[in-house]
Amino acid sequence: MNTPTARINPGSNRAESPALASCSACTPDLDSLFAHTPGLATAWNRLPRRPLRKGEHLLQLGQPVSSMWRVEQGLLRMYYQSAQGTERNRSFHAEGHWLGAGAPPVATDSPYAIEALEDSLLAEVPYTLLQDLMAQYPTVRGTLQDTLDGIFARQNQRLSELLLLDAAERYQAFLDLYGDMADRLRLHHVASYLGITNVALSRIRRRGRG
Numbered sequence: 001m002n003t004p005t006a007r008i009n010p011g012s013n014r015a016e017s018p019a020l021a022s023c024s025a026c027t028p029d030l031d032s033l034f035a036h037t038p039g040l041a042t043a044w045n046r047l048p049r050r051p052l053r054k055g056e057h058l059l060q061l062g063q064p065v066s067s068m069w070r071v072e073q074g075l076l077r078m079y080y081q082s083a084q085g086t087e088r089n090r091s092f093h094a095e096g097h098w099l100g101a102g103a104p105p106v107a108t109d110s111p112y113a114i115e116a117l118e119d120s121l122l123a124e125v126p127y128t129l130l131q132d133l134m135a136q137y138p139t140v141r142g143t144l145q146d147t148l149d150g151i152f153a154r155q156n157q158r159l160s161e162l163l164l165l166d167a168a169e170r171y172q173a174f175l176d177l178y179g180d181m182a183d184r185l186r187l188h189h190v191a192s193y194l195g196i197t198n199v200a201l202s203r204i205r206r207r208g209r210g
Contacts, residue, residue, distance in 0.1 A: 033140060040137050047123045052076075052116035059101070059114040066107040067126045068100040074120025075184050078112045079192070089193040091158065092117075094181045118184070162195065170194045171204050 034041035050069065052058060059065065061081055071093050078090040078099070090112055093099055099122070101110040107127065134141045161173050171194055175182060182190070191201040 033143060037137055037140060040133065040140060043129075043133060044123070047125060047129075050122045050124050052120045052122070054116055054119050057113060057115050058099070058122065059110045059112075061111070061113045062109050064107060065101040065110045066128075067124050068098060068130065069122040069124050071095055071097045071099065072121045072123055074116060074122075075118040075181060076114055076116050076120055077189060078114050080112050087192060088195065089189055092178055092181060092185060092189075092193070094184070117186075117189070167194060167196050167200060168204050168207070171201070171208075 034044060049072070050058065052074065058069065058076065073095060076093045076099065078093070080088045080090055082088075099114060101108060101112070130144065134144055161170050165173060171190075174190065174194060178185070187198055187201065191198045194201060196204075
């Protein structure tokens with residue numbers, strides 16, 4: 001099967017995506033938080049870093065998960081895979097985004113795989129350390145909780161899109177959410193996220209330019 005190489009280019013600069021705007025720990029405010037909490041900054045700097053080459057997996061389907069990750073550099077995708085090997089993209093994550101599975105602090109088997117679409121670097125936060133930090137620094141508990149809430153809120157939003165929106169509306173929702181990274185994504189990855197063919201996506205894009 002040939003892999004398309006076209007990229008999505010939504011055009012002019014877009015406002016900050018709703019997913020980031022609703023998650024204070026996904027924005028530069030996290031750096032400000034570190035500046036006002038030296039002990040937390042020290043703990044963060046000591047976290048293990050996970051480098052990934054383009055095409056390398058952070059998680060495989062069914063792999064036990066007991067950590068969260070924050071993207072410091074690069075671009076990754078979460079995707080489901082059927083027993084027949086068919087892939088369906090679930091979400092995309094660039095600098096500042098958090099990645100996780102299940103409901104911390106409960107370890108779980110990942111229902112999806114995570115692959116680097118670019119060379120990437122991630123900070124790893126084990127669930128046990130997350131609990132310790134929230135206990136040791138109660139002033140940041142709200143920010144860390146926002147991170148967890150944001151991840152699960154996005155899961156619910158994604159489900160609503162699939163059930164309630166048509167293909168063109170799902171594409172617009174994609175641009176609203178991922179407009180800041182859309183030109184870094186290949187056409188076939190966006191089509192997989194939307195649940196449509198490459199041809200159907202190209203048709204929607206042409207209509208949008210008309």
